[in-house]
Amino acid sequence: MKYDVVIIGAGPGGIFAAYELVKEDKGLKVAVFEAGNELSKRKCPIDGNKIKSCIGCKTCSIMSGFGGAGAFSDGKYNITNDFGGTLYQYIGEKQALDLMHYVDQINMQFGGEGTKMYSTAGTKFKKLCLQHELKLLDASVRHLGTDKNYTVLENLYNFLKDRVDFFFNTHVDHIRKTENGYEVEANGQVYSCDKCIISVGRSGSKWMERICKEMKIPTTSNRVDIGVRVELPAVIFSHLTDELYESKIVYQTKQFEDRVRTFCMNPYGEVVNENTNGIITVNGHSYESADKHTDNTNFALLVAKHFSEPFKDSNGYGESIARLSNMLGGGVIVQRFGDLIRGRRSNHDRMANCTTRPTLKATPGDLSLVLPKRILDGIIEMIYALDKIAPGTANDDTLLYGVEVKFYNMEVKLDENLQTKHEGLYIIGDGSGVTHSLSHASASGVYVARQIL
Numbered sequence: 269m270k271y272d273v274v275i276i277g278a279g280p281g282g283i284f285a286a287y288e289l290v291k292e293d294k295g296l297k298v299a300v301f302e303a304g305n306e307l308s309k310r311k312c313p314i315d316g317n318k319i320k321s322c323i324g325c326k327t328c329s330i331m332s333g334f335g336g337a338g339a340f341s342d343g344k345y346n347i348t349n350d351f352g353g354t355l356y357q358y359i360g361e362k363q364a365l366d367l368m369h370y371v372d373q374i375n376m377q378f379g380g381e382g383t384k385m386y387s388t389a390g391t392k393f394k395k396l397c398l399q400h401e402l403k404l405l406d407a408s409v410r411h412l413g414t415d416k417n418y419t420v421l422e423n424l425y426n427f428l429k430d431r432v433d434f435f436f437n438t439h440v441d442h443i444r445k446t447e448n449g450y451e452v453e454a455n456g457q458v459y460s461c462d463k464c465i466i467s468v469g470r471s472g473s474k475w476m477e478r479i480c481k482e483m484k485i486p487t488t489s490n491r492v493d494i495g496v497r498v499e500l501p502a503v504i505f506s507h508l509t510d511e512l513y514e515s516k517i518v519y520q521t522k523q524f525e526d527r528v529r530t531f532c533m534n535p536y537g538e539v540v541n542e543n544t545n546g547i548i549t550v551n552g553h554s555y556e557s558a559d560k561h562t563d564n565t566n567f568a569l570l571v572a573k574h575f576s577e578p579f580k581d582s583n584g585y586g587e588s589i590a591r592l593s594n595m596l597g598g599g600v601i602v603q604r605f606g607d608l609i610r611g612r613r614s615n616h617d618r619m620a621n622c623t624t625r626p627t628l629k630a631t632p633g634d635l636s637l638v639l640p641k642r643i644l645d646g647i648i649e650m651i652y653a654l655d656k657i658a659p660g661t662a663n664d665d666t667l668l669y670g671v672e673v674k675f676y677n678m679e680v681k682l683d684e685n686l687q688t689k690h691e692g693l694y695i696i697g698d699g700s701g702v703t704h705s706l707s708h709a710s711a712s713g714v715y716v717a718r719q720i721l
């Protein structure tokens with residue numbers, strides 16, 4: 269079987285690459301190989317009753333399948349070069365932003381219409397943050413919400429399915445360079461193509477490492493972000509979230525001069541489990557539709573940890589910390605802020621008296637037994653700093669869930685076309701280490717499709 273272009277991975281990177289290719293050149297033969305299921309069949313078996321924890325499915329329906337890792341996410345498309353990846357370093361700031369706006373237009377066309385775009389431009393909160401040693405980063409954010417995000421993906425799939433050959437439940441095992449292109453091997457079958465786009469995201473990080481080794485593509489890796497998810501009554505942050513939806517705020521700690529940042533803010537949202545390679549960490553999302561809103565807002569507070577020689581396995585370090593919380597709590601641990609600063613664990617009685625009602629069933633415990641002191645001290649300092657712009661943040665009943673880990677793929681050496689040293693082999697999205705977000709991953713897909721066209 270011979271294709272003009274083979275795309276590996278049907279996350280936002282792969283989807284937008286396919287979309288751009290077939291929209292612009294109707295004669296092009298394109299195949300997409302995806303380890304997970306098609307969208308309608310993506311279902312995590314954890315129902316909270318019969319199945320309470322991860323049973324290690326062959327492919328994780330939360331992370332894999334059409335729509336990729338973001339399919340059940342909050343669908344926040346941040347249009348900015350300030351965070352979410354370093355695509356602009358390869359393709360220039362203007363082009364990166366233009367492509368993110370283009371992706372936004374497509375999302376609107378495919379069912380996202382009517383959703384709100386928030387912006388930090390001209391906001392009074394910049395000054396308020398600076399007055400309290402906090403920095404608010406610039407961004408526009410489109411909040412599709414978990415519900416609309418799914419609709420957009422459904423519509424994109426309906427558009428693509430007659431124009432592209434999709435192979436679901438088909439994990440690509442090998443890639444080989446041939447005289448005129450590439451061969452990919454999946455389920456024992458070999459498919460050839462002129463150009464190959466790899467877009468395997470975070471779930472494909474270990475596979476990506478192997479392929480880079482086999483094909484002698486240089487990589488670097490040294491970062492992991494570790495922290496907690498904060499949950500508090502939505503009214504405490506509503507002045508910020510009503511105007512900005514998500515505020516990315518950075519704080520430099522006094523004690524160690526480490527940078528702590530807010531990440532993935534979900535007004536009126538839910539805290540959820542996330543399963544990465546069998547390790548349970550925490551995340552959050554929220555719905556567009558008001559009838560699915562909760563009374564709480566959640567966001568992560570993360571500290572970036574960079575390692576220097578000889579240590580190389582930054583993700584392994586993050587996994588070990590997450591494993592420790594799983595060992596103590598059987599999954600995610602929750603602790604009241606008041607208990608943390610008093611040096612005691614949260615238990616069922618203290619949680620029962622807590623005025624903030626948790627949206628995730630987690631084990632009450634002690635995060636100081638899990639997180640390294642330096643990271644925990646930074647988080648506590650930042651909670652007090654946030655309390656100045658959002659009084660009530662440092663309340664005893666603010667909930668902290670741990671741990672939240674943001675794993676980074678190793679960064680693959682690519683040229684300005686996002687092409688590897690092998691001509692016609694491109695790596696995009698989070699799997700390349702260049703992007704860490706829906707908008708950057710999608711934009712990288714459009715960009716490479718245009719290079720190929």
Ligand SMILES: Cc1cc2nc3c(=O)[nH]c(=O)nc-3n(C[C@H](O)[C@H](O)[C@H](O)COP(=O)(O)OP(=O)(O)OC[C@H]3O[C@@H](n4cnc5c(N)ncnc54)[C@H](O)[C@@H]3O)c2cc1C
Pocket residue numbers: 276277278279280281282301302303304331332333334335336337338339340341342343344345346352438439440441467468469470471472475542551552696697698699703704705706707709710
């Ligand atoms: C719970 C959650 C919430 C999130 N919320 C947001 C948010 O609101 N905003 C935001 O910007 N980002 C968010 N993110 C991050 C965002 O989802 C990712 O940045 C984005 O999905 C990256 O897109 P991608 O196409 O590079 O990779 P992915 O979306 O990870 O897709 C890669 C796909 O490749 C497949 N694959 C892997 N290896 C192979 C192989 N060998 N063969 C075949 N297929 C393979 C996988 O099954 C997967 O479907 C969230 C992530 C999670 C987990």
